[in-house]
Amino acid sequence: MILIADSGSTKTDWRMITADSVLGQAQTAGFNPMYQEADEIYKELHDVLLPQLNEEQPTAIYYYGAGCSSQERNKRVEDALRIAFPASEIHVDHDLLSAARALCGHKPGIACILGTGSNTCLYDGAVITDNVPSLGFLLGDEGSGAFMGKLLIKAYLYRELPEDLALSLKNTYNLTKDGILDTLYNSSIPSRYMATFAKFMHEKQKHPVIHGMIYENFSEFFERHVVKYPGHQTLPVNFVGSIAYYFGDILRQVAKKYGLHVETIIQSPSEGLIKYHQELLQSFGAPK
Template sequence: MILIANSGSTKTDWRMMNADGVHNQVHTAGINPQYLDAAQIYNIFEAELLPNLKETNPTAIYYYGAGCSSPDRNLRVEQALAKAFPQSLIHVDHDLLAAARALCGHQPGIACILGTGSNSCLYDGKNVVDNVPSLGFLMGDEGSGAYLGKMLIRAYLYRELPEELGESLKNRYSLTKDSILDSVYYSDMPSTYLATFAKFMHDKRKDPVIHAMIYQNFDEFFERHVCKYKDFDKVPVNFVGSVAFHFSETLQQVAKKYGAHIGTIITSPSEGLIAYHQELLAQIGEQ
């Protein structure tokens, strides 16, 4: 048995499987080592993952996660996993690799993540060969739910929203200036907090003011990320993540502006990753 984890800042999808298929599935809170240390990550495993695995010990763990973009951050996840599963072989990779494998398979293309955060890469069918860096919610994350939330909340606090729209937002979330600033500057997962407002924007997406923000969000993502890749208009541009999926109509409009061809849009790379690892297990006869 192997354990596959696909983790974003908001949620983590765990699948226990062998070559015959998935035998157990667990969902836990999101994990991002950019914001959490090894002890905090292990606490999530102890509270939400281990009780649901019923003492099943995987031979190997393949963890793909947001924020796993440097040796130091990866080590935090590895340490927490090693404490939770001391007998397992552990592989920690960036969620970009998961996205590329799930979206492109063995074909060249551009793989983009638009969820709580955002990222992208150019994939040659085997490896990630180029990556315009993701700068996180403070300096970047264009295209993401956190970026949408930041645009909306900034407009609200600056009194730039139409009165009715601003009141609707305030009443729905019981907003005050202090509660917003505390959640952004003093919480462990500020990007997750900001991304919660994407649901409001989806509900109000036909409002001209909200639609303009959604369009601008994707326009900045294409301009600053997608268009930097060689031949971006000649290979499929694929997307994974809830923001890409739920705002796909506007995403298509922006892609058309730049002459890009959108291939696949899915909410999660999990199914693609399952297929990928099932092939590997079948090759080695893992049971």
């Protein structure tokens, strides 16, 4: 039995699989080693994940996570997993690789993550060959829920929203300027807080002001990322993540403006990852 983890900054989906079946699933909070140390990650594993798995020790763990883009960051996740699962073989990779494997399988394409954060890559059917860098919450994350939330909250605080929208937003979240800033600057993962406002924007997406913000969000994403890849007008562009999934209609509209072919939009890479790893298990007869 192997354990697959698909982790964003908001939540982590865990799947226990064999070569021909899914034995179980679990969910924990998301992790991001850009902001969290090993002890904080381990606490969630110990308190939330292990009870859901009935303390089982898988043969191998394949963890794909946001922020896992350097040896130092990956080691924080590895250290936490090794304490929680001392008998397991541990593999930690970037969530971008999980997106490419889940979306493209063994075919070339452009894989995009649009959730709390954002990222993209060019994939040749086997490995990632190019990556326009994701600059994270402070400098980038165009297209993401966090970026969308920043557009909304800035407009609210600068008094640029129509009165009806401003009042609705204030009442929905009981907002004050000090409360927003305190929560934002005291949060260990500020992008997660900003992304919570994407739900409001989804509910109000037919309002012309909100629609314009969503359109701007995706336009920034395509301009700064997708159109930089060679072959972007002929390769399929695929998306995974809650923002791509719930705002898919507008996302396709913006993509059409850039002459892009959107092939697949899925909410979670879990099913694609399960298929990918089961095929490897069937081919090699051992965890891969």
